[in-house]
Amino acid sequence: MKPTRAISLRANIVTVVVVASGLAVGLFTALITYVNTRSSIAQLDSRLGTLADIIGQNSTAALDFSDRKAAGEVLNALRRETPVVSACLFDAAGSLFSEYERDAGVTRCSRRAGTAKPSGKEYRRVMRPIRRVADFVGSIEVTADTGDLKLLNNRMLAIAIGLALISLTLAGFSGTLLQRRISRPVVQLAAAMHRVTRDGSLDAHVRVEGAHEVAQLAAGFNRMIVELERRHQIARQAQSQLLEQSRTDSLTGLPNRRHLAEQLERELAKVQQEKWMIGLLYIDLDGFKLVNDSLGHAVGDLLLCEVAKRLKSRVRSADTLARVGGDEFTVILTGINGENDAMMAANGLIQSLARHFTIEGNEITVGASIGISTRRPAGMDDLDLLKQADSAMYAAKRTGKNRAVHFSPELGHMARERLTLESELRGAIARGEIYVDYQPEWSAESGRLVRFEALARWLHPHLGQIPPDSFIPVAEENGLIHSLGKFVMKEACAECLEWQKISPFPIEVAVNVSSIQFNSDGFVEEVSSILKATGLKPELLQIELTESVMIGPLSHSTEKMSSLRVLGVTLAIDDFGTGYSCLGYLPGLPFSTIKIDRSFVRRMRLGPEVATMIRSLIELSQNLGLRVVIEGIEEPWQLEAVIEMGADELQGYLLGLSSDAPRVQFADYLGGTPISLNAAVPAPENGR
Amino acid sequence: MLIVLLLVMAGSLLAQQDERAVRAAFVFNLTKYVSWPGIRDLLVIGVVGPGDIGPVLKQVLNGKLSDGRRITVVVHTSESELGECDVLYVTAVSPAAVKSILNRAAARAVLTVGDSDQFVRAGGMVGLVRSGDQMEIEVNLNALRNRHLEMSSRLLKLAVLVPTSGESR
Numbered sequence: 001m002k003p004t005r006a007i008s009l010r011a012n013i014v015t016v017v018v019v020a021s022g023l024a025v026g027l028f029t030a031l032i033t034y035v036n037t038r039s040s041i042a043q044l045d046s047r048l049g050t051l052a053d054i055i056g057q058n059s060t061a062a063l064d065f066s067d068r069k070a071a072g073e074v075l076n077a078l079r080r081e082t083p084v085v086s087a088c089l090f091d092a093a094g095s096l097f098s099e100y101e102r103d104a105g106v107t108r109c110s111r112r113a114g115t116a117k118p119s120g121k122e123y124r125r126v127m128r129p130i131r132r133v134a135d136f137v138g139s140i141e142v143t144a145d146t147g148d149l150k151l152l153n154n155r156m157l158a159i160a161i162g163l164a165l166i167s168l169t170l171a172g173f174s175g176t177l178l179q180r181r182i183s184r185p186v187v188q189l190a191a192a193m194h195r196v197t198r199d200g201s202l203d204a205h206v207r208v209e210g211a212h213e214v215a216q217l218a219a220g221f222n223r224m225i226v227e228l229e230r231r232h233q234i235a236r237q238a239q240s241q242l243l244e245q246s247r248t249d250s251l252t253g254l255p256n257r258r259h260l261a262e263q264l265e266r267e268l269a270k271v272q273q274e275k276w277m278i279g280l281l282y283i284d285l286d287g288f289k290l291v292n293d294s295l296g297h298a299v300g301d302l303l304l305c306e307v308a309k310r311l312k313s314r315v316r317s318a319d320t321l322a323r324v325g326g327d328e329f330t331v332i333l334t335g336i337n338g339e340n341d342a343m344m345a346a347n348g349l350i351q352s353l354a355r356h357f358t359i360e361g362n363e364i365t366v367g368a369s370i371g372i373s374t375r376r377p378a379g380m381d382d383l384d385l386l387k388q389a390d391s392a393m394y395a396a397k398r399t400g401k402n403r404a405v406h407f408s409p410e411l412g413h414m415a416r417e418r419l420t421l422e423s424e425l426r427g428a429i430a431r432g433e434i435y436v437d438y439q440p441e442w443s444a445e446s447g448r449l450v451r452f453e454a455l456a457r458w459l460h461p462h463l464g465q466i467p468p469d470s471f472i473p474v475a476e477e478n479g480l481i482h483s484l485g486k487f488v489m490k491e492a493c494a495e496c497l498e499w500q501k502i503s504p505f506p507i508e509v510a511v512n513v514s515s516i517q518f519n520s521d522g523f524v525e526e527v528s529s530i531l532k533a534t535g536l537k538p539e540l541l542q543i544e545l546t547e548s549v550m551i552g553p554l555s556h557s558t559e560k561m562s563s564l565r566v567l568g569v570t571l572a573i574d575d576f577g578t579g580y581s582c583l584g585y586l587p588g589l590p591f592s593t594i595k596i597d598r599s600f601v602r603r604m605r606l607g608p609e610v611a612t613m614i615r616s617l618i619e620l621s622q623n624l625g626l627r628v629v630i631e632g633i634e635e636p637w638q639l640e641a642v643i644e645m646g647a648d649e650l651q652g653y654l655l656g657l658s659s660d661a662p663r664v665q666f667a668d669y670l671g672g673t674p675i676s677l678n679a680a681v682p683a684p685e686n687g688r
Numbered sequence: 689m690l691i692v693l694l695l696v697m698a699g700s701l702l703a704q705q706d707e708r709a710v711r712a713a714f715v716f717n718l719t720k721y722v723s724w725p726g727i728r729d730l731l732v733i734g735v736v737g738p739g740d741i742g743p744v745l746k747q748v749l750n751g752k753l754s755d756g757r758r759i760t761v762v763v764h765t766s767e768s769e770l771g772e773c774d775v776l777y778v779t780a781v782s783p784a785a786v787k788s789i790l791n792r793a794a795a796r797a798v799l800t801v802g803d804s805d806q807f808v809r810a811g812g813m814v815g816l817v818r819s820g821d822q823m824e825i826e827v828n829l830n831a832l833r834n835r836h837l838e839m840s841s842r843l844l845k846l847a848v849l850v851p852t853s854g855e856s857r
Contacts, residue, residue: 061842064717065825070846132720133755 009183017175018168025167029160036156040149041124044083048126051081052142056130059089059098063130063138068098075100083144085123088116089130091138113139122146185214189221202229249323251301252308260322260330264385267320267334271375278375279333279342282389283311283349286367286401288327295362302359307366314352319345330389339374339406343464346370346404367402369393374406399424399463400470408462421474424460429487434458436491437658440666441510441629441651444643447674449666451508451542452499453651454492455658456484476516485517486526493534493541498663500540502670510542512574515549519556524563531567538568542593546574550585558589565590572629577617587624593649594621598632601652604641615645622646643677650677708741710823712748714816715777715801719754721843724774725797725836731757732772734765736789737779741803745777771796778802783810797835808850813837815850826850 055074062071071089078084078100087100088109099109110116116125123145130138185206192206202225208218247259255263264280271278285307292300304327311329315321320332331349333342349368356365371393373385392407399405399421428434438452458466475481489511496509517523531538543564549557561571572593573586577600586594596617603610614630621628630642633652642650655675659665669675719731731754735742742763750761762769770776770793780786783806790800790811800813808815808826813835815826827847832839 058842061721061840061846064720065714065823065843065846067846 009186010179013179013182014172014175017178018171021171022168025164029157029164032160033153033157037149037153040152041146044124044144044146044149045126048084048124048142048144049128051078051084052126052128052140055087055142056128056140059140060130060132060137063089063091063097064132071098083148084142085145086143088141089138090140092136094139097138108143109141113141116141182214185209185218189218192221196225202232252305252323254308255320255322257322257324260320260324260332263320264332267332268375276335277338279336279345280373280385280389281331281333281342281346281349282371282386282393283329283331284369284393284397285327286369288366291364291366299359299362303357303364303366306357306359307353310352311349314348336374339372342372342374343404343406346372350402350404369396369401370404371396372404372406395463399460400466403467403470405463410462421466421471422478424463425471425474425480428458429483433460434484434487435660436488436495437660438495438662439651439658440656440662440669441649442655442675444647444650444677447677448505448672449507449669449675450649451510452662453510454488454512456488457660472514476514481514481517482520485513486530489527489530490534493530493536495662496540497534497536499670502663504672506540507670508540508542510544510572512544515546518545518549518560524560524567527564527569528567539570542570542572544572544574544595547576547578554585561590583620586626591626593627593629595629595631601630601632601638601642604638611641611645614642618645618647639677707818708744709748711741711803711816712745714823715745715775716749716752716754718799718801718814719775721840722799723838728774729757731759731774732762733759733775733777734762734769734773735777735779736765737785739779741777741779767792773798775799775801778807778812780804781806786810786812797837799837800831809852811852824848828852
């Protein structure tokens with residue numbers, strides 16, 4: 001059998017059985033034929049000998065008395081013996097005396113005894129001497145052919161072959177039966193094996209049957225299948241675990257970038273059939289690098305975990321929050337109606353991070369810049385969505401941080417390098433993107449509206465609302481603060497003039513002035529010219545300065561303040577308590593008002609000590625002849641507390657958000673109606 | 689010598705001059721196919737009648753052994769010698785003469801052999817009759833049995849059985 005060509009077990013068994021029995025039968029037949037032939041020849045020879053003896057004995061007299069006729073008669077008796085072809089009778093001298101030939105016309109006897117030619121294969125010949133008692137009287141030679149023998153042998157051979165064929169057929173049948181008993185379980189096994197390899201199905205147990213060895217094989221196969229199943233299961237578990245790991249961020253346990261990409265693909269496929277939009281928020285933490293650098297990576301990692309937790313708590317279960325990089329997170333928003341939903345979600349996330357984190361005793365505050373992209377009906381491809389959110393995030397980062405920016409095609413066109421707050425701020429006033437909001441300040445005593453604080457606002461057409469915290473420092477840095485400050489002051493003074501027309505009482509306007517602006521030459525002249533230009537009474541203008549004004553040559557500042565006072569303008573120190581908070585030099589400066597920073601009020605909940613400090617601050621300030629304004633009142637209890645402490649004036653969300661249309665928003669109060677300080681005033685509906 | 693003689697006899701037709709030798713051989717062979725009652729060491733062949741066969745027989749057979757018996761040929765056998773003979777070769781031709789000779793030897797187990805075609809019919813036992821080229825053997829079984837002589841069946845197969853003329857009737 002060649003190794004390349006496998007013959008089935010079935011064929012093998014049948015072949016072996018048939019060949020074995022065929023060989024046995026063939027050998028047997030050959031042996032029988034040989035033995036039979038030999039014994040037949042021996043028999044023939046012995047018979048010929050006997051015949052020769054008998055004929056010889058019966059011929060003695062004929063020889064003695066030279067009676068050829070009688071001898072011929074005796075020889076003729078051989079006619080009955082068909083195999084005998086000739087009989088030659090020789091006298092004592094060896095001459096042919098008489099002969100018998102079976103076949104007419106054929107002479108086989110030689111003239112002299114012992115000179116006969118070899119008889120050949122087909123013939124047997126016997127030569128016997130003839131004796132009468134002791135006397136030699138002649139000899140006889142009898143020859144027989146083996147034709148009959150051959151015939152007989154052929155007949156026997158035919159019978160043997162017939163028997164061989166019958167036994168071969170029987171062998172074939174029994175071989176097939178044997179084969180079935182042996183090979184059926186094996187064939188079943190092979191089929192089961194085939195099922196396993198072809199379908200990968202491990203549900204392929206076989207019946208344990210057949211010969212002992214085959215049964216063992218089947219049982220072994222079953223055990224192997226069980227083992228395979230077990231391993232398969234383990235492999236599957238490991239695989240799914242691995243897949244899970246490959247899709248999960250090890251630090252936060254959130255899905256990673258890979259998972260995000262898959263999820264995004266799924267959601268995008270889904271959204272094509274639905275009318276919902278899909279939103280993508282790209283979140284980058286602000287100030288994370290600082291945390292990492294100053295407190296170490298361990299703290300940074302813990303912070304990331306906490307951030308992840310907080311973000312997670314803000315995200316709907318249907319949405320997917322993923323960590324895609326060091327301090328970068330992504331949220332897939334599903335089923336949103338529009339860009340506003342996405343923006344609200346983003347702002348919610350920023351808000352959730354506003355509260356500080358406490359990591360290993362460190363109070364850490366981080367912001368988040370969020371880029372938003374939403375899937376539009378006619379579309380950009382999926383990669384773009386992520387790219388867009390990323391560039392929107394970048395825009396948020398570059399334009400002030402801790403804010404969310406929605407992607408717009410214009411944003412996409414802007415070169416990244418150019419996309420800075422600085423570049424955008426230039427010309428913002430000219431483009432009319434800068435406007436002024438006014439937040440009311442109230443008299444704690446009467447509840448009357450006494451003043452509006454003017455707040456610069458920037459509404460960028462693509463970046464949206466940019467908070468003053470972001471753009472003011474930029475403006476200060478590049479000098480734009482001058483034109484910005486001038487613009488705001490002009491606007492505020494003009495607006496203030498309008499209030500006087502409505503209000504029965506004088507309503508002041510407070511304008512924040514940056515120390516850079518304040519310290520610049522010609523500031524006093526600028527204020528003076530604005531007052532002149534608008535016609536506002538100087539005493540209605542309150543210039544608010546921060547403690548940073550006191551950095552640098554104090555005499556210079558004092559001189560400027562005095563000049564302003566001379567103009568009739570009042571001065572307030574803003575956000576007191578955030579900077580140096582040095583009360584020591586306050587008495588020497590011409591401030592009329594002190595604004596206690598909102599952080600004091602906010603921290604009041606921490607304990608009575610804060611309240612005591614505020615109370616002392618108020619008392620001290622009042623003793624110095626300063627009016628005290630409390631900022632950041634957001635809760636009714638805070639309001640109640642600060643009134644009790646004796647604050648002069650009050651400001652905060654609880655008492656009114658800033659508005660770009662104060663005359664509409666606060667029409668009643670401008671008309672002289674005092675605000676109720678006993679209960680929370682419903683917050684105006686208009687935006688901040 | 690006998691063999692040579694037999695060969696000559698068998699190989700060729702009987703010649704006139706050899707006929708006596710052939711007869712001698714036949715007589716010799718005849719003794720081998722006949723058994724006599726009793727045991728004797730001698731085998732005496734007597735010759736009675738005219739003719740010259742006697743000396744030939746004597747010359748050829750005298751002293752030969754036949755089944756262990758020494759052959760003695762007595763030519764011109766007298767009346768007294770007849771009683772001693774085991775084989776009596778009769779040359780007489782006439783039946784009367786034959787009968788008288790046979791009567792004389794009647795008391796003994798004597799194998800009587802003659803060469804006349806009348807011999808057996810006249811009461812002789814074995815006749816060696818010339819028939820053309822062949823020598824024919826005539827046998828009278830009754831005569832043999834009467835004298836308690838037995839002849840081998842093999843010889844009988846070659847012989848022509850002839851009854852005594854008186855008996856056939």
